[in-house]
Amino acid sequence: MGRAPCCDKKGLKKGPWTPEEDKLLVDYIQANGHGSWRLLPKLAGLNRCGKSCRLRWTNYLRPDIKRGPFTAEEQKSIVQLHGIVGNKWSMIAAQLPGRTDNEIKNYWNTHLKKQLRRMGLDEPPPGPAAGCPAARHMAQWETARLEAEVRLSLLSSSGAAAATTITATTSASSSSTAGPVPVATPADVFLRLWNSDIGDSFRKLAAAAVAESPSTVKATNDAVKQEEAAATGDDSSAASNEVEVAEAVDEYQMFLDFAGEELGLFHGRHGGFSLFPPVDLLEASLETAFK
């Protein structure tokens, strides 16, 4: 490595942004898009490095950024997602519309960390990949995930499978103006985990195990694609779905087995709760999504 920092060039301004600089940046991006961040400062008339411009835009000036304090729901989501993916702030931010990774990271370090410590919860393990043997920590963090369990239980008992919303009523501290809160569908939860380090580990292991059988690997890839299509609402390939649903469900079962047996993340080892919906619920969800 050892590449020269982009801001080492003489004369480039550093430090807090002025309102004038903000205006130049916003005006330029709204008129032209950001294009190449490296070229942007020159084109926009800013004496900054492109990296600084990108950061200022993505963390502060973007019009879709949500300002103000984190809601109780957002706090819970952050805790739950951090328990799943660790310090993957961008992944967590992707699940919280309007919040930036930097904002979430700061909020975690300044508020949630202390809050959880006060509640008697230690520092969480640094993500699932490194956390497998740390059973004690996992057990502690499992309790922090109970909110997710409650939601999924509600979902399961109501028989709802496709994208659903419920009104937030789970906490006295929840804002009464919070309105309906999106609830993860089984496919959502599966997809998030599949895209996390856990899914990654699984794919590597599974690929090694079936290396002699390329057709199985292909089926795996197809199933993943199908999952993604379902999650994004893309129904262009809705025709031959029975087989694909079966494959996806098989993958899901394998995934549960692997995560439960190899990683010990759920299924009772740390308290008898499962973060994931049962296979039949996933199947129903996928079939609905593919229709």
Add this chain to the structure above:
DNA sequence: AAAAACTGCAACCGCTCCTGT
């Protein structure tokens, strides 16, 4: 009222990943 300590957030830095050649 003043100084010290603490807190929270914006911004920077260095690294890795991704993509094009």
Add this chain to the structure above:
DNA sequence: AACAGGAGCGGTTGCAGTTTT
């Protein structure tokens, strides 16, 4: 296949504002 450059990410720092002594 190897390399270079750009973009993005996570950790850390600096500093302004607030609280405590």
